[in-house]
Amino acid sequence: MPTATELVDPISAFADLRQLSARARGLILQTVHHAGAGHVGGPLSATDLLIHLYFNEMRIDTNRPYWDARDRFILSKGHASIALYVVLAMRGYLPIEELKTFDQIDSRLQGHPDLKALPGLDMSTGSLGQGLSPGVGMALGSRLKDLPFHTWVMLGDGEIQEGQIWEACFAASRLELDNVTAILDFNRLPQFGWPASEGFTRGKPIDDPGAKFRSFGWNVIECNGHDHAEIAGAFATAKRHKGQPTCIVAHTVKGKGVSFMEGDYLWHAKVPDAEHLKRALAELGLSDESGEGAA
Amino acid sequence: MAQELLQTTPLAVAPLVALRDTWGETLSELGSLNRNLVVLDGDLANSTRADIFQQAHPDRFFELGIAEQNIVGMAAGLATVGFIPWISTFAAFVAKRALDQIRVVVAQPHLNVKLCGAYSGILTSKTGKTHQSVEDIAVFRAMPGMVTLAPADANELRAAMFAMMEYDGPVYLRVTRDASPVIFPRNHQFRIGKSILLREGSDVGLISTGPQTIRTLIAAELLAADGIAASVLHVPSLKPFDEDAIVEMATRTGCVVTSEDHSIIGGLGGAVAETLGEHFPTPMRRIGIRDTFGESGPNDAILQKYGMTPEHIAAAARDVMALKKG
Secondary structure: OOOHHHHOOOOOOHHHHHHHHHHHHHHHHHHHHHHOOOOOHHHHHHHHHHHHHHHHOOOOOOOOOOOOOOOEEEEOOHHHHHHHHHHHHHHOOOOHHHHHHOOOOOOOOOOOOOOOOOEOEOOOOOOOOOOHHHHHHHHHHHHHHOOOOOEEEEEEOOHHHOHHHHHHHHHHHHOOOOOEEEEEEEOOOOOOOEEOOOOOOEEOOOOOHHHHHHHOOOEEEEEEOOOHHHHHHHHHHHHHOOOOOEEEEEEOOOOOOOOOOOOOHHHOOOOOOHHHHHHHHHHOOOOOOOOOOOO | OOOOEOOOOOHHHOOEEEHHHHHHHHHHHHHHHOOOEEEEEOOOHHHHOOHHHHHHOHHHEEEOOOOHHHHHHHHHHHHHOOOEEEEEEEHHHHHHHOHHHHHHHHHOOOOOOEEEEEOOEOOOOOOOOOOOEOOHHHHHHOOOOOEEEOOOOHHHHHHHHHHHHHOOOOEEEEEOOOEEEOOOOOOOOOOOOOOEEEEOOOOEEEEEOOOHHHHHHHHHHHHHHOOOOEEEEEOOEEEOOOHHHHHHHHHHHOOEEEEEEEEOOOOHHHHHHHHHHHHOOOOEEEEEEOOOOOOOOOHHHHHHHOOOOHHHHHHHHHHHHOOOOO
16 A cells, blocks of 8 residues: 555645646646637636645545545536546546547546546536535545545535535534545636626625534635645645534635636636637746647 | 246235335344445434334434435445445435435446435325325436336335345335235345236236235236236336336237326336337326325325226226227
8 A cells, every 4th residue: 555655745845736737727728728618717716726636635546546545536516627637637547638538429538527437536526516415425434434535525616505515514514524625616706696896707606605614513724725835734734623524715716827817707618719728828838839739 | 928927925814014114124134234234314214214223223324314415415425435325215305305416426426325215106194295206216217227116015125125235336215104915925036127927817917016016906806806807017126127028918918007106107107108109009008196296185085086096997907908909
C-alpha cells in the first residue's frame, strides 16, 4: 500500500500548483472549444480547488482507481465535469489526448460524470443537489468498515437550493461524521439567477451559506478558493476537525483566470470561439500549442 | 413449452400471514447471514417492521428520518464501499419522492441497493391517495436495469428476499401491508425474471401479480363453478419480464385477463399488452386502477370501488372469452 508521502509531495511549492491550475484552465477551454459544447464558468471557478485536491491532498493511486482505502471525491456540480476530466487526465487516470472525445458518442467522458464509464470517478452526478448524500454514505461506510479514507464533495452554490443538500447535512451532523468535507464553490452565479443592479452580474443564489451549514451542525471554514495557500490551510483544518463534518466555503469567481469571462453569468455554458480561445490562452500565459492536443 | 404447474396450498386451508412481518423477520435473518447488510429507515420502522431487524442488529440499523432523497443517496454511497443497503419506507415515498435519486445514483451506476416499498398498491390501511402506490411498477419498468418484484404471499416474499441478496444490483421490492393466505411452500425457490403457473385451464388465461394473485385464484374457482377452465399465471417479476410464459399462455388460451394492485397503465397489464401486441395479438382485459387517484377506506370497499374483486376478475374473463378467435 503506498504511503501518503509516496502519493503526494508535501513540500510541493504552491507555484507548481498555480502552474498546474493555469494549464488545467487552458485544457478546459480548448476541450470545450473543440467539443462545441460544455460549461466554462463553473469549471474555471472550481479549477484551483480540484488541482489542489488531486495534486496536493487526496490519498489516491492512479494505478488502482478502485483501491478500497482511497480518498473519495464526488463532483456534485456534475456540469463542471470537464474540469474534473482535465484534472484526472493531468493526474494520469486517462490520456490527455482522450479529452478530445469529451461529449462525443461512445466517450468515457460523458457530458455529466458516469461512474460506470471512467475509472477514477466515485459517483455518477449531474442532477443537482444529489452528490452530498452519497458522500455522507461513503463516510458512514468508511467508519463502519474502519477504512481510513476521507470523502470530499464539491458543491455548487446554485445546487444548495435543493432540499436534499440539507437532508444530507442533517444526517451527517447527527451521525457526527468528521470524515466528510463539503467544498462549496461559492462563485455567486448560477445559470440564470436573479437580476442584480450591477449590469452583467446577477444576484447570488444564496446568502451567507456558511451560516446555514453552521446551523445544521457543521463546522464551517471560509477561504479564497483561488489561493493555494489558503486552500491548503482549509483542507488541513477540515481534516483535523473532529466530531462534526466540515464545509469549506470557498469564495471563487465564475470564469476565473480569463478577464472577459470572470463574473459574467453568460459564460456559464457558452462555447469559446477561436478568437476567445486565443485571447484566453494568452491571458493564462499559455500558447495555442501548450494545451497538448485538446484543440 | 408449457410451464410446470406449481403445487400450492389450497386457499381454503392456507394460513394468513402479514407480509410486512415476514419482511422484517427475513431481513433480520439475512442480516445474520451477511455482515454487509445495513438497513436505512425513513422513520417508519414500526410500520414496515424494519424494527425487527433493528432489535437484532442495532449497529447496522440507521434511522435517517423523513428524508427519502438523502436515504437513497446515502445507500448509493454505502454500496460503493461494499455494503448492501436495504431501504425501509413506504412504496409511495421511495418510488416517487426519491425517483430521480434512484435513477441517478442507484439505477444508472447499477449499485447494489435494495429498495423496499412497504404498503405497496392500493390497500394501505385507510390512508388514501398520498400513501397508495399505483405507479411504481410503471416507473421502474421504464428504468434500465431496475429489477422489480411483487410477491404474492409471505413465503414467496421470503424467497424473493434471499434471491435479492444473491443478485448484485438494484432491486425494487413491493411489500403489501396486510395478511395474505400463504399458498407457496416454505422452501419455495424464487427466480428473478420467471413467472409461475398456479392453475391450468384452456378457456381463459388469468395473469396476475402481487397479492392480487390470491383474488385471481378465487376468481378461477368462481369460473370453475360455471364450468370455465382458467389458467392462472403469477408474475412476481415485473422486470425482467417473462415474455415467453405470457405468449405461451395466450397461445394456449386465446384470451387473457391481467390483474394487479396498480394502475392498468404501465404495470402488469401494460407489460402484457406490449408483449402480446408484438408477439401474439390476443383479446385481453385489464383489472387494476383505471387512471384515477385512490380514496381511503376499508379494503373490501376499495376493491369493490375500483373493480378489483374476484367477481370483477371473473366477469372480465367471461367478457373476454366472447372475443376469442375461431
